Amino acid sequence: MALSQSTGVDSRPAAPNLSQKFYFAAWRWHFYAGLYVIPFLIMLAVTGLMMMFITQVDGRDGETLRVSVTGAEMPIEAQMQAVLAAQPGAIVEWIAPKSADLATVYRIAPPQGGNRMVALNQYTGDVLEIWDRRAGWYDWADNMHGTLLIGETGDRLIEIAAGLGIVLVVTGLYLWWPRGNWRAALLPNLRARRRALWKNLHGVLGFWMSGLLVVFLISGLAWTGIWGEKFVQAWSSFPAQKWDAVPTSDSTHAAHLNHGSTNDVPWALEQTPMPMSGSTAGTQGLAPGEAVSLGSVIALGRALGMEGRFRVALPRDANGVWTLNRDSMSGDSTDPFVDRTVHVDQYTGKILADVRFDDYSLAGKAMAVGIPFHMGLMGLWNLVLNTLFCLSMIFVCISGMVMWLKRRPTRAARLAAPPMPEDLPFWKGAVLIGLFASLAFPLVGLTLLAVLALDVLILSNLPRLKRVVS
Template sequence: MTSIDPTQSPAQARSGVNPFYFAAWRWHFYAGLFVIPFFCILAVTGMLMLWISWADGRDGERTPVIPQEAALAVSEQAEGAVAAIPGGTLKQYVAPRRDDLAAIFRVDLEGEANMVVVDPYTAEVLEIFPRRSGWYDFADGIHSNLMLGVTGDRMLEIAASLGMVLIATGLYMWWPREAGWRAALIPAFGRGRALWRSLHGVLGFWISIVLAFFLVSGLAWAGIWGEKMVQAWSQFPAEKWDNVPLSDDIHASMNHDRKEVPWALEQTPMPASGSHAGHAGVDAEGGSAVDIDTLDTLAREIGFDARYQLNLPNGEAGVWTINRDSMNTDDTDPTSDRTVHVDQFTGNILADVRYADYSLAGKAMAVGIALHMGTLGLWSVLANTVFCLSVLFLCVSSVVMWWKRRPAGAGGRLAAPPLPRDMPMWQGAVLVGLAVSLAFPLAGLTLITVLALDVLVLQRLPALRRLVS
């Protein structure tokens, strides 16, 4: 992506262009071979999730009801939900975000989570369906791990990590040297491959920072870079809770098939019930029962208005958890994220974690996830849609450019960019590769593998070298 003539022979091109350009182009090509199909999948499923969530919501959260004078007690609504699934166990209550929307209860039966949509004014059950079974969740399953579990997660992490290589090499090639900034920022509407190349380079240049943000925010959920490297040292320290007994469970235990707990809390141990720790919440000593009704009242008293989630205690040491976060579309403001844990026996508030309590990385992720998922309102849905379409265009245009660049009679050859013979200051390239490997381990492992194949295999097998040259 410079002013070089793509029709030049490798020998002609090498005579006038820095060999680093061809090295960057070759790595850009190899990274693109792996990344393009995954980026297309992520862009398409991302747009599906954006618009399904905006238009229809998730897990019945947009089911309409006719408002009446007053809603029934949450316990009465819950009774209707549990009665609809005989033998089921109530696990969660999701308060409606408006007076004209239904309440939602999660009722588990034999390990299966079911969502029961209830009219809060009559306790009538309006709908029952398995949790995470809608079209949003189908797209989310592909977007998260290709529905392949850990294998899919690792494949997407490699793709996102190599995406950072694409950005770095693309910026290096398109950076204005002789043509000036106008050519870098404004497309030249020529013909043929030159037009595609200009559109690809300019668009890639403009969205490079946004693409890097989406890749990093997505990588923060990945199994290696996210959970093992970044999240592990960015979790909320449970030591901040004064003399509160801790459970053997971590917050991630509240997840169900998908990431649902705020990123900064996932690895943090849960507090445990069964002590006199904490401060006044539900007045159990004054005779108030610690149940779903008093917890709902407490939630409203301490500032949880409109939609919030109430998770019931899990086992003897479990706690009531009142939660609101933008990742679960409870609110459009990520800085309003809040998680409160209440002792199931004493009604005392054991922990009250707000956005302000997160680490810097936790705060960045709370905002980053909201931007990534487009949960900040219609403007973010539209902005993310434009971005997804831009990524799809970059993928399509790269394939078109490759097709147009292929020499006549190439047949089934990949026609990779030429490998430069002379690489002055090659140590600098090694240091860059080492930095990428340290920052993104799976990208480093992939780069080393491809480099080994390129140098140790392709260069020693003429027939195979011709296939990719």
């Protein structure tokens, strides 16, 4: 025992207690998760801001193009002729304007493939603008936001980042949780200086935005290819069996109605099979004997209460249906509780399916609200809130990097990660948590187990490598 010569008291530093060991373990996990997650969070915040403001200023589908109301609208057949004269191809979708002084938009499938959008003055027949929807800045940002522009691989990397983001939130809350001083945790200390100020602002702002960040991460994860598509969405899709005696096709809503990286179909319906035309099934839609055309289907939509902006997708083949859709995810309204999708037989005009918000599962309802909220489409308050959130996220990420650089020794050839406490009990519990996470969030759980194995089994036996990443 090392005793002080003058006092006879043990002069060695006291061994860290259990609480301190857990603090350093949480700090270490927070640090490593941040190394991976921060670049993704900054990218998601920047592209999210881009999409929100492009939607407000320029729109995704020409919904901000204004026209002068000069009388009655041209008949739909005349509008279609004007559109096809300017852009040859097949009309696949009609999009109503939100108000009388905005342009009507048509989506065209040209012979060479792809999708072209045509904005039309519905009063004069003048074509205002033609563009490829996939070529705009919104679509670039949307593709970057969801796939890093590299397809499925990017989707998987972002899914891991979103899951580790939850780890970042949990460990961050543990580190910043007030231990007897709530004021210090909830209010920034602007009198602090240097690294202490950065740490204080990082912790306080992170504390306040943690709940909202979890909402964004979960709603984002529900869009991903593994946890979202294979697990949650597959279990929560609207069951086509609810359409009694209505024949269904092999094509899903997503395959039939979505195009490119843009999702226009409600989340709960994406994996649901489409109904088919050509049977005697369905309920009364158009009047018996009335011709089934774009004009009559639009009139049916308005008779069903679809006011303002809604969409009509035309049948693609002999088995296809007319689809009327009003979806807050597509910016058709700011109220997800009035979302509605109606399928109409192209031969009889009967309604084959009429799906509303109340028909969704609990997860479907959560996503019906969560997606437009995530996209800032539920009104001005939502846009302002999401803008402040994205800017806060960028600051929290940057401040985390600044704290690391200020703590890291000058010219140190290592990461300067928080040290792993020795003799940390319950490490087997961490393995169990990792296994549970693997079941709930497969890619995230596997990543956690891989990092844990690297930290415990490999680095401990390779001193030089351990020093570099420590």
